[in-house]
Amino acid sequence: MENEKTKLTYRQAWKMNLRAWKIWWKLCPGVFFSTLASSIMKAITPYVTIFFSAQIINELAGNRRPEELTKWVILTLSCAAGCALLQGIFSRWANYEKASADRLDSQIYMKKMLSLDYVDVDRQAVFDLYSQIKQNANWAGWGIHRTLSFFEDLVTAVVQILGGIGLSMSLFLLNVPQDSSLAFINHPLIAVGIVGFMLLISVVAPLCSNQIYRYWIAYAPESRLANRFFGFYATLSANRSLAPDVRMYEQEEKVCEPYLDRNNAYMPGSTIAKNAKGPMGLWAALSQCVTAILTGVVYAFVCLKAWAGAFGVGSVTQYVGAITQLFRGLSNLLTTMGEMQGNGQFLQDGFQFLDIPNRMYQGSLTTEKRSDRNYEVEFRDVSFRYPDTDQWVLRHVSIKFRVGSRLAVVGMNGSGKTTFIKLLCRLYDPTEGEILLNGIDIRKYRYDDYIRIFSVVFQDFKLLALPLGENVAGSSEYDRERVKKCLEDAGFAERLQSFPKGLDTYLYKDLKEDGVDISGGEAQKIAIARALYKDAPFIILDEPTAALDPIAEAEIYSRFNDIVTDKTAIYISHRLSSCKFCDEIAVFDEGKIAQMGTHDKLVADTNGKYYELWNAQAQYYTNI
Ligand code: ADP
Numbered sequence: 020m021e022n023e024k025t026k027l028t029y030r031q032a033w034k035m036n037l038r039a040w041k042i043w044w045k046l047c048p049g050v051f052f053s054t055l056a057s058s059i060m061k062a063i064t065p066y067v068t069i070f071f072s073a074q075i076i077n078e079l080a081g082n083r084r085p086e087e088l089t090k091w092v093i094l095t096l097s098c099a100a101g102c103a104l105l106q107g108i109f110s111r112w113a114n115y116e117k118a119s120a121d122r123l124d125s126q127i128y129m130k131k132m133l134s135l136d137y138v139d140v141d142r143q144a145v146f147d148l149y150s151q152i153k154q155n156a157n158w159a160g161w162g163i164h165r166t167l168s169f170f171e172d173l174v175t176a177v178v179q180i181l182g183g184i185g186l187s188m189s190l191f192l193l194n195v196p197q198d199s200s201l202a203f204i205n206h207p208l209i210a211v212g213i214v215g216f217m218l219l220i221s222v223v224a225p226l227c228s229n230q231i232y233r234y235w236i237a238y239a240p241e242s243r244l245a246n247r248f249f250g251f252y253a254t255l256s257a258n259r260s261l262a263p264d265v266r267m268y269e270q271e272e273k274v275c276e277p278y279l280d281r282n283n284a285y286m287p288g289s290t291i292a293k294n295a296k297g298p299m300g301l302w303a304a305l306s307q308c309v310t311a312i313l314t315g316v317v318y319a320f321v322c323l324k325a326w327a328g329a330f331g332v333g334s335v336t337q338y339v340g341a342i343t344q345l346f347r348g349l350s351n352l353l354t355t356m357g358e359m360q361g362n363g364q365f366l367q368d369g370f371q372f373l374d375i376p377n378r379m380y381q382g383s384l385t386t387e388k389r390s391d392r393n394y395e396v397e398f399r400d401v402s403f404r405y406p407d408t409d410q411w412v413l414r415h416v417s418i419k420f421r422v423g424s425r426l427a428v429v430g431m432n433g434s435g436k437t438t439f440i441k442l443l444c445r446l447y448d449p450t451e452g453e454i455l456l457n458g459i460d461i462r463k464y465r466y467d468d469y470i471r472i473f474s475v476v477f478q479d480f481k482l483l484a485l486p487l488g489e490n491v492a493g494s495s496e497y498d499r500e501r502v503k504k505c506l507e508d509a510g511f512a513e514r515l516q517s518f519p520k521g522l523d524t525y526l527y528k529d530l531k532e533d534g535v536d537i538s539g540g541e542a543q544k545i546a547i548a549r550a551l552y553k554d555a556p557f558i559i560l561d562e563p564t565a566a567l568d569p570i571a572e573a574e575i576y577s578r579f580n581d582i583v584t585d586k587t588a589i590y591i592s593h594r595l596s597s598c599k600f601c602d603e604i605a606v607f608d609e610g611k612i613a614q615m616g617t618h619d620k621l622v623a624d625t626n627g628k629y630y631e632l633w634n635a636q637a638q639y640y641t642n643i
Contacts, residue, residue: 027360027364032363032366035363035367039369042163043120043163043166046126047120051170052116054113054117054167058178059174060106060110062178063102063178066340067098068095068099069337069341071094071098073336073340075091075092076333081331117167120164124163127373128149128369132149136377136379137447138378138406138446139375142407145375152369154246155243155368158245161239161362162369163369165365175348176348180348180352183344184345185341186338187341187342191213193324193329193330195327196327200327204324204327213320217345220310220312221353224310227303228303228357229354229358231299233361234294235291236361238294239365241290242284244284313346314339317338317346321338379448379462380448382461382462382463382464384459394456395419396443396461398416398419398442399452399455401452401453403438403442403451405438405447412435413439413611414611418612420557422587425588425603426587426601427603429632434607434608434609435609437477437478437591439607440559440591444473444475445461456472474550474553474557476546476549480542482542484530484534487506487522491505501552502522505549505552509545509547509551514544518535540568557587557588558589562593595632596636601618603617604629606627606632608628613627
């Protein structure tokens with residue numbers, strides 16, 4: 020997947036931000052209302068203080084009327100208190116909404132991940148893109164989530180600007196008396212010059228500080244890599260399942276030292292630390308210098324006008340405060356726009372992921388619920404290559420499953436057995452040929468409906484760190500008696516007795532301290548019980564007994580017919596002796612079905628692959 024970083028224009032970045040805001044608007048509109056209210060209050064509050072203090076000072080420096088002073092003091096206090104109260108309420112509301120948004124943030128990607136075609140989930144490029152998005156967010160908060168703070172910053176900046184203009188307008192309208200030696204200040208060109216200078220500085224200061232972001236953005240790949248190392252090495256030491264290997268093979272130095280060696284990303288001496296001391300520091304200093312120059316010019320202009328008699332001394336505080344806030348608003352606006360442009364590159368990653376299309380054809384037919392379980396599946400001349408590879412993994416496979424029969428699939432490692440099952444479950448579509456369900460191409464069925472007819476225990480199945488009963492039922496609400504029966508059928512009854520909270524016992528200790536650790540064999544039995552609980556017409560077991568001890572294995576086989584009942588069973592195994600009870604055996608060899616037949620028929624063919632495999636295993640049991 021191409022993931023080339025190109026610098027975006029403001030327009031492109033703005034469009035991406037709009038798209039991100041639309042996503043947030045759908046997910047939690049409250050965050051916009053609350054942020055709007057809290058940002059407006061945050062921006063207005065300083066102006067309230069600035070305005071009222073100016074009135075008090077003007078009165079003190081002028082007529083000094085006690086009743087006027089009392090009025091202004093009461094107004095100042097009550098308005099300041101009112102603003103503080105409203106600001107407190109709105110910012111609490113905004114914090115609550117932001118916390119909800121934080122929670123929803125991961126859902127944006129999780130939902131997409133779960134809705135992707137399996138073929139894309141399995142692709143390295145998609146996985147890399149997904150990790151990149153997460154790392155962008157982890158190291159500096161870049162990505163879709165960041166756009167929420169842009170909204171806050173923009174609203175604050177706009178209100179700051181409007182408030183500043185409102186309170187400083189009269190600075191340019193009030194004239195110095197004509198007989199003053201400073202009357203030339205009244206000339207409109209002076210006002211235009213001062214405003215022009217302010218605007219220039221307002222642009223220059225953010226431009227300087229935006230240079231700093233360039234360094235952070237350029238640092239993104241290095242930082243992501245550091246985060247990746249951190250994620251890998253820093254969690255190795257806490258990984259319980261790795262602990263025995265780490266100790267036995269003395270891998271301690273592989274756990275800690277590479278982390279320390281390769282994770283210099285944020286320490287003294289790292290590229291970003293050097294830049295912070297050098298150019299980034301200089302840009303920050305320059306930005307501050309420019310700001311200080313502006314403040315000086317504003318003070319000079321306002322004080323000169325006051326000195327020459329254009330307004331009272333109290334208005335000096337008002338004008339200086341208002342212009343400083345106005346300048347801050349302009350500066351924030353431009354800085355935010357610069358950040359939005361920088362973040363655009365990271366939004367590109369996010370949208371590239373969210374825009375991955377579902378290419379698998381989605382049919383509309385339903386697989387009618389048949390009580391007779393009369394579902395017949397046929398592979399018709401199916402060939403398959405994994406995406407982005409040239410090698411044929413399956414070649415011209417044709418096979419029909421007889422309803423209610425037990426089919427064993429055997430073959431060497433890599434001969435295509437698991438791939439065959441993945442195609443049957445429509446995790447992938449065939450590259451050539453077709454798979455039919457009751458005579459109709461499986462692509463024409465609704466996908467969710469189609470997969471409901473299969474219960475599968477994959478070779479590398481996974482259980483969740485949730486209560487046992489929920490694992491078996493795949494749901495938090497379930498039929499307890501049926502779950503118990505399935506566990507019993509899978510040979511787990513005795514172990515269930517020892518579980519402190521029965522079906523409510525948590526598996527593993529990830530979520531509960533009193534969770535129970537289970538062995539590989541026990542996990543396999545639970546996975547088989549889960550497949551039985553689904554009670555689908557097809558049951559597929561990929562190496563179902565690999566982790567079971569011989570007694571548990573024998574127990575499962577002896578009850579296999581009772582367990583499977585009238586379902587069609589497909590059974591992949593390395594142990595050929597365990598396939599004997601199947602009605603038919605398909606022998607896979609280099610992606611082709613080399614032989615088909617019963618055990619007796621296949622073993623009689625001394626030139627066949629089955630005979631070769633059978634003898635290779637049998638010698639371990641007979642040549643003792
Ligand atoms: P078996 O189950 O018989 O051991 P598999 O079906 O797992 O065989 O694998 C058949 C071939 O397909 C192997 O060569 C394997 O390397 C390749 N293969 C399996 N999964 C993938 C994948 N996701 N991408 C590319 N090649 C794969």
